[in-house]
Amino acid sequence: MTGCARLPEHLPKNPADQADLRIPRSADMATTPWPAAQWWRSAQDPELDRLVDAALQQNPNLRAAAGKVLLAQADVGTARSRLLPHFDASLALTQQYFSAQGLHLSANGTSNTFGEINPLVVRYHVDLWGQDRDLVRAARGQLAMTEAEAAQARLLVSTAVVVQYFALAGDLRLLREAEHLHALQERAEGVAEGGFRQGLSSASPVHAEKLAVAQSAEQVAKFRAAVAAERHALAELCGAGPAMQIAGKALATQALVPPAGLPKELPLRLLAGRPDVVAARWAVQAAAAEVGAARAAFYPNINLRLLAGWDSIHLGDLFAPGNFAHAIGPVITLPIFEGGALRAHLKAQNAAFLIAQDRYRSTLLTALREIADRLSTAQKLQRQDQAQQTAAAAAREQSQLQQQAWRQGLRDELPSIEAEITRIRVSQRQTAIVTARWQNWALLESALGGGYLEKTKDD
Structure with missing residues (x-):
């Protein structure tokens, strides 16, 4: 202490x-x-x-x-x-045979049934x-x-x-813009090829436009994959599978x-x-x-315990007035050495x-x-x-x-x-x-x- x-x-x-x-x-x-x-x-x-x-x-x-x-x-x-106090009730029946040469004197060599009924058992820890x-x-x-x-x-x-959701909305708009850009690049490629066939320009613009078309197509594919992944992520957050319908709209x-x-x-x-x-x-x-x-x-540590009930070595006289038992008192434990x-x-x-x-x-x-x-x-x-x-x-x-x-x-x-x-x-x-x-x-x-x-x- x-x-x-x-x-x-x-x-x-x-x-x-x-x-x-x-x-x-x-x-x-x-x-x-x-x-x-x-x-x-x-x-x-x-x-x-x-x-x-x-x-x-x-x-x-x-x-x-x-x-x-x-x-x-x-x-x-x-x-x-x-x-809070704890209230319990208990019932115990025990069949026991006492050895003929035991220490129980009159009970030696006999078989007995112990009976114990405790309708009230109270335990309370004093805090x-x-x-x-x-x-x-x-x-x-x-x-x-x-x-x-x-x-x-x-x-x-x-x-x-x-x-x-905003990532999805943004990528939906970026996808729409990328698709428009890809269409413009293809149109520019056609104009460049027409000028080359007519001898109005060299082949260099044609190759440049073809490269731009390929890059824009790659960008369209990237945004389509991003939109799909974002829909899947939202479905997971909602506790659903990838097939969940999500009607996202393009960001304004x-x-x-x-x-x-x-x-x-x-x-x-x-x-x-x-x-x-x-x-x-x-x-x-x-x-x-x-x-x-x-x-x-x-x-x-202090605990209070109260017990009241009947117990007897013979069931026939279990509830006799003399067999009524009760107990009350504190249980005190003091920690002295706990290692x-x-x-x-x-x-x-x-x-x-x-x-x-x-x-x-x-x-x-x-x-x-x-x-x-x-x-x-x-x-x-x-x-x-x-x-x-x-x-x-x-x-x-x-x-x-x-x-x-x-x-x-x-x-x-x-x-x-x-x-x-x-x-x-x-x-x-x-x-x-x-x-x-x-x-x-x-x-x-x-x-x-x-x-x-x-x-x-x-x-």
Whole structure:
């Protein structure tokens, strides 16, 4: 009892108690209320809503996470049972033959049936040192951590569906543009061959156009394979096979990325809305409770026991008044020498607490980095999109001028085709940027917690 270790004095603070650190963000970013549940519905795409709902209901990883929550709930019930008295009843019948030369005197050489009925057996552990209460707090902390981990799994699955869906939408548009580009390359090849046959040009442009046709055909094949793979990935996330019907639509490059759902200020306390941060914080609290329970094991263990019933060596007089038996009293055990087991267990729980504390801090730093990265990426993509819109407008104007010159007979058809090819390639770059903006929006919403609100826990 003299070697009891003490609990760590410095517990990690709740994120709301941390310094009011700021996360850098652009002043011109739109601000809307946050957090928002079902954040993906801001995209206003019914097919995306259907896929996310299907994934949240049928994804096998989420079903496994829900099973872990049920196990944690059972553990809480088991821990709480230690705080309550246990009532039992027992019935025993024993047939025994006593040897003729035994020590049972009058019973020697006879066969008897022992009867014992105890309709009331009460056992109660006196939790003087708080060990049972600490174990309940630890179990509740583990349950809260498991629920937050399940919410994190749901957030990751929904984010993966949204990111994959926008990849599919972007590649569908890129495929359409690649097919248009391939048709233009074949048309340019025909014009070049016509000029060569008429002796207006050499064979070099013909070979160049043939190479361009082959490259564009390869690009079409690449995007078709990407579209198929993305549909398969979405089906897997939804817990279905590759044959699942997914009606994706091509991305509209002129559509604006929805607002990220950010408040005007981003203090560090907003990280309390991230389920992984909540899970890490509950892991620390559960580990601290485990340390308290390990420390309480050094003190005397007191159990109260009450028994009342009848027992007799002869069944015929089992319920005679003289055969009524009862007992009540404490059972006290004092750990004196355990071979170092108690100290080793307390040392292990202290180490687990320190590990949980460091993981909590690491989770906070990771969350800060992810949000800062997504905000800076959003600013970069916004600038790239603006520049690409300018390039796309110039390419469209140039294509229109070349088309007009060809129709008026001022030039042959090949420059107008090449101008349209340039416009398609600029549009492809714009499509890639807009796709990245949609995906970054989903990742930013996920980094901010995806609208997760922690359930209130009773002590």
